[in-house]
Amino acid sequence: MPKRVSSQGGDKRNRILRAAIAVFSRKGFFNSKVSEIARASGVADGTIYLYFKNKDDLLISLFEEKMSEVVADVIQRTASGGGALEKLKIFIDNHMDLLEREAGLIEVLQVEIRQSSKFLKDYAPVKFFDYLDVLSGILEEGKRDGVFRQDLNVGVARRVVFGAMDELSRTYILSKKQKFHPSITAGEIFRMLSEGLCAQRA
């Protein structure tokens, strides 16, 4: 299990991760062969087992490491927003933007990790909760500042927001002929969530 090779081989682990993202996103975890990932990353089958315990570990590592970056990044970005509403806007924009910047990664996170709890007996996707927590923070702040309704149930609201973004992501990923642009859609989602569907307040 090489830690970090001084010469040129230092990126081998990353090459494998990148290839895994590509392959998993294309064919799904269960239909992806380790040998394919090996081929795609230009290493031998056995080499993968020098860097990862097994195929499951490859998926988990991928999730943990990449999701960490995503979470750190979105925390950074939203911090620059003035109020809760602006932060929410940034959060949503960022999420939809990821679709273009990291299409394969998002696809894996979206589809494969979801059902991971089914086959990865004990694994809890902590990083995913970190991501949701950022959203909770924004919503709490908005309540505190009177921007959002006082009776907002943050536990439900964070899921509503995430679910909306997530579903649009899926639509984007699955529709071959791109019907819409992520950033434009982000605007629509934001408006819908902040103002609601109704013409008038009841």
Added chain:
Amino acid sequence: MPKRVSSQGGDKRNRILRAAIAVFSRKGFFNSKVSEIARASGVADGTIYLYFKNKDDLLISLFEEKMSEVVADVIQRTASGGGALEKLKIFIDNHMDLLEREAGLIEVLQVEIRQSSKFLKDYAPVKFFDYLDVLSGILEEGKRDGVFRQDLNVGVARRVVFGAMDELSRTYILSKKQKFHPSITAGEIFRMLSEGLCAQRA
């Protein structure tokens, strides 16, 4: 491939479908063994192949048939609603209620069908679109009647609504210790979507 057996065995196909739902929902499609489904439905392994082409076909059939019922049922139920807003309420209530009535089924539809497009090369989940179309109909009606904003993008809105419900469903399914009650949550989702998060209209 027996169409419909006159004697007692007529329910064999259904027994298999029911068992498949239970097994798939518990362990996921790829980790479910055909022999498990056979055992759970009280038939021999080979018998399954008298009723279904293969394991994939079992999943697809399950989806098509059960989803048809769900769609027909929700069309029926929403039809009784007075206006678009009430129909939307019914739709959301119904969706969350399915979680209790058909927990296993929803879990399969939610998690397994999602990634089906990855491994079922040509299959398009038509019934899923039928379900979304019911939602579109409600939103269109609301726009026509001035209940919903005129500039609502129905294509995006239907996904926002579905995504919100869907994400809460997932939360419900995955959290062992039930933190919330589906029908109460349904109310929160409805309010959030119709009125939005904000305290004031901008």
Added chain:
DNA sequence: CTCCATGGAATGAACCGTAATTCATCCATG
């Protein structure tokens, strides 16, 4: 400067468990 020893990294062919599918056989019914 050349040669060789050393050890860790990389290789990939072979192993092996698993599970989808088949099919020779059995059995109930009319």
Added chain:
DNA sequence: CATGGATGAATTACGGTTCATTCCATGGAG
């Protein structure tokens, strides 16, 4: 006894994982 559904053990393919072998960079010795 003929028909056709049902059975489940055997077949077979597949692909994750292993590990004996090879490769290569380094550095010490001659």
